Amino acid sequence: MEKILIAGANGTTGKKIVDLLATSQYFTPVAMVRKEEQIKQFEEKKIETVLADLEQDVSHAFSAIDKVIFAAGSGGKKVKEVDQEGAKKLIKESEKNNIKKFVMLSSMGADAPEQAEDLQEYLKAKQNADEYLKKSNIPFSIVRPGSLTNNEAKGKIKLSKKLQERGEISRADVAQTLVRVLHDSAQINKTFEIIEGDTLIGKAIPN
Numbered sequence: 001m002e003k004i005l006i007a008g009a010n011g012t013t014g015k016k017i018v019d020l021l022a023t024s025q026y027f028t029p030v031a032m033v034r035k036e037e038q039i040k041q042f043e044e045k046k047i048e049t050v051l052a053d054l055e056q057d058v059s060h061a062f063s064a065i066d067k068v069i070f071a072a073g074s075g076g077k078k079v080k081e082v083d084q085e086g087a088k089k090l091i092k093e094s095e096k097n098n099i100k101k102f103v104m105l106s107s108m109g110a111d112a113p114e115q116a117e118d119l120q121e122y123l124k125a126k127q128n129a130d131e132y133l134k135k136s137n138i139p140f141s142i143v144r145p146g147s148l149t150n151n152e153a154k155g156k157i158k159l160s161k162k163l164q165e166r167g168e169i170s171r172a173d174v175a176q177t178l179v180r181v182l183h184d185s186a187q188i189n190k191t192f193e194i195i196e197g198d199t200l201i202g203k204a205i206p207n
Contacts, residue, residue, distance in 0.1 A: 001026065002027050002028070002182075003028055003029075003048075003066050003067075004028065004029055004065070004069060004182060005050070005062065005065045005067070005069070006030065006031055006032055006069045006071060007032045007068065007086075007090055008070065008071035008073060008105075009029075009032050009033055009038075010031075010034070011071060011073060013071050013105065013148070013174055014071045014072070016172055016175035017069055017175045018031050018042065020175055020176065021179060026182075026183070027067075027179070027182060029047055030050055031049045031050070032050050032052050033049055033050075034052070034053045036051065050063075054082050054085075054086030054087075054089060055085075058093055059093055061093070062094075062096075065097065065099065066099070067099060067102070067103070067182055068099055068102045069105070069179075070090055070103070070105060070129075071178065072086060076122060079121050079122045083122060083125040083126060084125035084126075084129050087104070087129035087132070090102075091129075091132055091133050094136070095136055095138055099138055100139065101138070101139045101140065103178050103181050103182060104129065104133055104140065104142045105143055105174070105178060106129070106130050106142050106143060107122070107126050107144055107145065108145060108195075109144075110127045110144055111127065111162075111191075113126075113127055134189075139188055140188075140189055141181040141187040141189075141192075142190070142192070143181065143194060144192065145194050145195070146166055146167040146169050147167070147169070148168070148169065148174065149168050149169070149170050149171070150170065150171060151170040152172060153172035153173050154170065155201055156201065157169065157177060157196065157197045157204050158194065158195050158197025158198070158199065158204075159192055159193070159197070160192065161190070166195075167195030168196060169194055169195050173201065177194055177205065180201055180202065180205045187205055
């Protein structure tokens with residue numbers, strides 16, 4: 001079983017990722033949280049946690065970690081500090097610790113922030129973090145979903161390097177996609193966009 005560090009484990013998507021990994025036959029989650037009071041909910045499910053803040057030192061979070069999912073977000077409050085610099089910090093530590101794969105939750109529009117009507121600052125931060133990851137020596141997958149919803153999982157997506165349409169996708173399906181690309185050969189060193197679609201996630205992303 002590979003140990004997966006989830007940055008942003010306390011977020012809406014992060015919690016779904018942790019739950020999926022907790023039932024996986026390949027992976028086991030380590031929930032990275034920022035506040036002491038966020039630990040209990042995971043401990044009750046017997047999920048390992050680590051207390052680490054993306055604005056502080058995170059080196060201690062990497063004990064026996066195999067792979068990383070970055071699903072943290074500042075909710076627009078600290079895009080530079082968390083979404084950009086926090087991600088870079090985690091990538092740097094991943095390099096030092098010879099992490100086998102880094103899965104980045106990015107956003108559709110991060111390839112051209114200047115074209116966005118809103119969220120330009122956020123998309124620019126995501127773009128900078130994505131580019132930093134691409135230049136690292138870590139095997140990676142960068143997942144860029146459309147607008148996130150809280151709808152139930154459909155288990156089906158539309159995936160392309162560059163989709164020619166906007167669209168939305170449930171956080172549950174995004175979580176499934178992120179877990180799917182943890183496999184070594186799945187979408188290795190690829191950046192791709194996803195929205196709700198008709199193709200089963202397992203078929204859209206073969207191992």
